[in-house]
Amino acid sequence: MHSPAANADPAPRFLDGAGDWVFRNIVAIAGWFVLITLVLAAFSMYWGGREAFAEFGWGFLTSTDWDPVQEKYGAAVAIYGTVVTTAIAMLIAVPVSFGIALFLTEVAPAWIRQPLGAAIELLAGIPSIIYGMWGLFVLAPILGNHVYPWIDENLGQLPVIGTLFSGPPLGIGMLTAGIVLAIMVIPFISSVMREVFLTVPTRLKESAYALGSTTTEVVWDIVLPYTRSAVIGGIFLGMGRALGETMAVTFVLGNAHYISLSLLEPGNSIAASVANEFAEATTPMYQSALLALGFLLFVVTFIVLAIAKLMLMQLKKREGK
Template sequence: MSEAMASLSASTAGVKRRDGATGDRIFYWMVFGCGLFVLAALLAAAISMAWGGALAFRTFGFGFLYGTEWDPVAQQFAGLVPIYGTLVTSALAMIIGVPISLGIAVFVTEVAPRWLRGPIGGAIELLAGIPSIIYGMWGLFTFAPFMSDYVQPALIDWLGPLPVIGLLFTGAPLGIGMLTSGIVLAIMIIPYISSVMRDVFLVVPAPLKESAYALGSTKWEVVRDIVIPHTRTAVVGGIFLGLGRALGETMAVTFVLGNTHNIAVSLMEPGNSIAAAIANEFTEADTDIYLSSLIALGFILFVVTFIVLAAAKIMLLRIARQKGE
């Protein structure tokens, strides 16, 4: 009787192992397919844009990357102006947004009383959830007049006469332009960057900070020497997440950038960006070369974003290697 029971138990265990192995294989192929879907979607997007922009690249060659002419009437197109505008506005957004995001995250996690952390955290989430077109409308109807009446005249008067740096602050106070677009973009990316920083700052082990305080460190020293070094990988990742959002933003920039195809050193001057050019002119593209040029701009934006995110990944790997992870 005992031998029969043992044989039955062994048989049951074998069936369970086979069932478990089958289920594990099914699970593996399911998640493997999900992973491949991401790569397939990325590759399909790149190929479709490269195919759509092939006519423009064949017609204008490498001149499409460094030319400044954009004339739909003469069917002459080049992408340097929107590329320049995309990079400048994104750089301005990062210069303004990253320090403010860091300050918000440090305040919420290290300085603010507990009763204030909740409302500030909720406000950050609300800012992140506002549609970009709302930012654009606010920028055009409220922020641009404020810039034109108060901020830009002061910058032109105070900084315009300075050597070298004054070139960035010359021109007429139009309200719209590179500077306004950069500030609006900074407001848009601050919630994303500060949310990431806040979340990673909260997971810093308390004994590390308490030990630093016990040795006489100030809050500033704890943040500088403990919190930021411990979370720098995630902090850099959050910064590049915000940069990716800034590079691809469309509607908010379209409202306040000015949408003119010219390159100007002054931040007061209007300009154009890749996303804004596509949004404004896609419905007006009545010829194959016009449409292909817009798609080619989209492919260039894809490549620029890919390079930025790839550089971020390489940087994160180096940081992790230095930390011995």
């Protein structure tokens, strides 16, 4: 006698195998599409900026010149402004985001957690140009009239750090740009932290509380060690967002092509330079210099995210994962 399996139609098996092959190749194409797009974007910016790199060489990275009339360009001012504003943003955003995430997961009453979490996530959907306009028309006057004069008078006279906080209270400048950037990245970082804090098994926290641990001890000894890798990943995600921000920074940074140690004075950034001047770039060298700035921003962002990935890999090795 023949078994039913022997008489089974081979067509369904063939169709299943063909469907699996099609699905596997479609998702592979999607993955390669992202990688190829990334490489092509980087190459196109490098190719567009090749004239500036060939003309100025390594001096393009260290020069503070930016003179379209004499065709002299340097990226030092823009790089400095990008790094400083991002650093200010992260110094403000990381502690605030950490506090928000802990409040929503460990401290806040149950009735307020969902509405407050949704409100914070909605901040991420506000267009960056709105943040820039708010920063220019609302935040900058407040800082320039009420906050920066006090900072200049009291902190600007201190030794060592006084240089950072002395200067004219214009309202716009590096510190204002950093504050606006911090407000923009807080929703991203706090949302990631909140989600990963919710993944901590309730039994672990309840066991710690049963042994007499306080909320602070549970956070530092249970929650953070369990979610360390994801928290660092969220922080670097926010940093990448801050590095590439354009319109909000353009409104409040001041767009001055010089380096000043004072955080109260105007500066410039890579993204702001490209946004402000690309429409005015009438010569091939001018356009090439702006595209070279774009390539440098890509490289800086790539290096930051690569460092984050390496850190996460090292953490996983230490944790034995």
